[in-house]
């Protein structure tokens with residue numbers, strides 16, 4: 240295999256991310272969201288501004304009519320209760336039967352035994368992608384060993400501390416695993432279609448952590464990018480979603496005075512993101528296609 244230079248890698252990623260964003264805008268996929276009460280507004284507005292179509296449909300009675308029309312399912316355990324959990328499992332099973340991608344956000348996975356068990360049960364239903372912060376991914380990878388420290392929905396680890404946990408979880412689950420933080424990490428294991436891959440996205444601004452539900456919103460965006468992509472390109476679609484969201488955060492930060500105005504400018508920047516802005520900011524390391 241020929242080694243690529245950093246510049247070649249950067250140009251290749253810029254082309255990949257732009258083509259995934261264009262596909263999302265052209266196809267405008269319908270995303271079924273079963274997400275927490277805190278995040279519903281930001282998730283829906285993020286999906287709309289990126290070009291997708293969100294629908295918050297969480298009642299099992301509606302799934303047989305609605306889910307066949309959705310292009311992907313997004314499941315988020317942020318405000319979990321036992322009946323929401325049965326809805327989530329029913330929706331994930333149906334998505335699998337219909338061969339539609341589904342994406343899991345294990346919010347605060349290590350905060351209680353109920354939540355951790357729920358996330359592990361959902362993992363058995365084979366999400367296409369799992370996206371969490373470092374503490375969430377570490378909690379899932381160590382399940383049964385140690386609950387570890389918790390700060391609820393926020394992370395008490397740096398994303399780079401979760402590289403080994405992410406690799407382990409990707410191997411164990413067969414899902415693409417994404418860890419958000421100062422550096423976003425995306426990995427998949429050799430045992431799955433996407434091969435043995437590890438990619439780092441170096442975009443974003445720390446202020447994104449001061450807006451509730453930005454993690455939930457970027458996971459929903461992953462569902463939309465994966466929905467608009469060929470299933471074989473789900474890994475690159477995941478990288479693209481994380482990169483586009485973080486770049487919109489950087490652009491929004493240039494106009495913002497604090498978290499509240501960043502929230503507004505983030506959505507505007509996502510809506511208006513064009514190719515020159517993307518090209519000038521993109522900062523991804525790791526190969527953009529199978530290296531075998």
Ligand SMILES: Nc1ncnc2c1ncn2[C@@H]1O[C@H](COP(=O)(O)OP(=O)(O)O)[C@@H](O)[C@H]1O
Pocket residue numbers: 371372373392393394419420421422423442443444445446447448452453454455457481484485
């Ligand atoms: N220190 C940071 N610097 C730059 N971007 C960050 C930082 N921390 C988080 N982000 C970005 O904020 C968004 C939400 O991630 P994060 O805060 O880790 O999720 P969660 O809300 O699930 O904890 C992601 O786009 C991520 O890249």
Ligand SMILES: Cc1ncsc1CCOP(=O)(O)O
Pocket residue numbers: 275277278317318346392393450451452453454455456
């Ligand atoms: C504050 C809070 N409490 C339960 S869910 C939630 C939102 C968490 O959102 P995120 O993990 O994206 O910051």
Ligand SMILES: [Mg+2]
Pocket residue numbers: 392393448450451452453454
């Ligand atoms: Mg957060």
